[in-house]
Amino acid sequence: MSLHTPGLEHRHAGLAELSSRYVNCDELAWTPTPFPGIRIKVLMQDPDTGLQTVLTQMDPGSVLPDHEHVALEQSWVLQGRLVDHEGEVIAGNFVWRPAGSRHSAHAPDGALVLGIFHKPNRFFG
16 A cells, blocks of 8 residues: 555554554654745655645745646645635635646745645646
8 A cells, every 4th residue: 555654654564454544743743845934744645646635834924836736635724824816714714726726825824734635736936
């Protein structure tokens, strides 16, 4: 099975194929991204398909630059707010974007976002 949680393979080794994989998010380190003030924790991924569930932490004023959602993208804002040219999603609310949509997003006050990506984003610039 190619589905896994990076950094927790040792915890999940030896589990039956259909066993649940419990993830203690506090055990995962924040990984810096190429974008200043933005860090991620990959909770689950399938390298074969590009499917990922990602916790993203954005510092106040950080910007996720121009990118395209190659496939469906879903984001639940847990803390703060996420803003783009179409609107704003605040803590406790959810936004999904169809495949082919393109935008940049920023977190004026910072944000913690749970994102589900069916394919990796394509970044421009």
